[in-house]
Amino acid sequence: MKVAKTIDEIRRLVADARVGGAGLVGLVPTMGALHEGHFSLIDAAAGECDFVVVSIFVNPTQFAPNEDFSSYPRPVENDLSGCESHGVDAVFAPSAGEMYPDGFAATISVSGLTESMEGRHRPGHFDGVCTVVAKLFNIVGPDVAYFGAKDYQQSAVIRKMVADLDMPLRIAVCLTIREADGLAMSSRNAYLDDAERTQAPALYESLCLAERLIREGERTAARVIESVQSLLGEKAPLGEVDYVAIVDPDSLAAVEEIEGDVVIALAVKFPSARLIDNMFVEMKNAK
Numbered sequence: 001m002k003v004a005k006t007i008d009e010i011r012r013l014v015a016d017a018r019v020g021g022a023g024l025v026g027l028v029p030t031m032g033a034l035h036e037g038h039f040s041l042i043d044a045a046a047g048e049c050d051f052v053v054v055s056i057f058v059n060p061t062q063f064a065p066n067e068d069f070s071s072y073p074r075p076v077e078n079d080l081s082g083c084e085s086h087g088v089d090a091v092f093a094p095s096a097g098e099m100y101p102d103g104f105a106a107t108i109s110v111s112g113l114t115e116s117m118e119g120r121h122r123p124g125h126f127d128g129v130c131t132v133v134a135k136l137f138n139i140v141g142p143d144v145a146y147f148g149a150k151d152y153q154q155s156a157v158i159r160k161m162v163a164d165l166d167m168p169l170r171i172a173v174c175l176t177i178r179e180a181d182g183l184a185m186s187s188r189n190a191y192l193d194d195a196e197r198t199q200a201p202a203l204y205e206s207l208c209l210a211e212r213l214i215r216e217g218e219r220t221a222a223r224v225i226e227s228v229q230s231l232l233g234e235k236a237p238l239g240e241v242d243y244v245a246i247v248d249p250d251s252l253a254a255v256e257e258i259e260g261d262v263v264i265a266l267a268v269k270f271p272s273a274r275l276i277d278n279m280f281v282e283m284k285n286a287k
């Protein structure tokens with residue numbers, strides 16, 4: 001496994017791989033602190049692609065000034081050995097200066113899909129994500145890029161950016177990987193103290209409750225949201241609910257009457273970490 005720190009180096013590695021016969025190049029963009037969720041994306045890439053690149057870059061532009069950029073975990077050696085053991089061909093781990101040299105002035109902004117949920121609660125976040133992801137796509141030139149369904153809105157926004165800007169690659173969205181108690185894997189779970197960690201599975205529990213209510217025939221989104229909020233209030237009292245939303249899977253517009261497939265998405269702020277999760281509810285088997 002090669003580790004490239006500059007844009008020139010990673011471009012050369014990918015070009016050499018293509019000359020050497022690599023047909024499909026896969027990219028797994030990450031901010032490091034890799035866990036089983038990331039490794040499932042890497043495994044999916046390794047299963048489909050001839051050459052797998054993982055980028056590790058804690059992207060400053062997607063964090064607001066009050067967020068956790070400086071404390072974000074950076075266990076570089078662990079990440080590299082995890083990549084190696086999952087068969088990654090090249091890691092791209094640039095510095096902030098390499099990605100954003102002095103005078104950098106471009107931003108990619110996707111409107112509409114970014115206006116609710118994470119976009120509303122983290123202004124500017126998706127501009128940072130889209131800009132860095134577009135740069136990574138331009139630098140690595142992958143045929144397929146892999147993202148986790150845990151960040152449902154992020155993958156919808158990236159798919160839209162790719163479609164609208166005619167970027168020549170496919171976006172693969174892989175299932176959320178969960179701990180045994182249902183908590184969605186996230187690098188930020190490491191911040192949770194024992195009491196918060198005990199309460200955190202309530203996020204998934206509340207999504208399961210929402211799904212059950214819908215399957216049993218509840219069609220009014222506001223009533224489902226109320227039940228989710230009350231379960232969170234009871235089982236995760238250390239957490240403050242940022243939002244609970246029931247949205248159309250494509251437009252991400254809030255749904256009032258549940259008639260077709262929906263995504264239930266939520267964010268809960270514990271004192272040590274803000275967690276997000278979501279569930280896609282397919283209506284074809286519902287009552």
Ligand code: PAF
Nearest residue numbers: 029030031059129132151
């Ligand atoms: O999902 C993440 O880890 C980040 O938002 C991403 C896609 C790597 C961009 O920095």
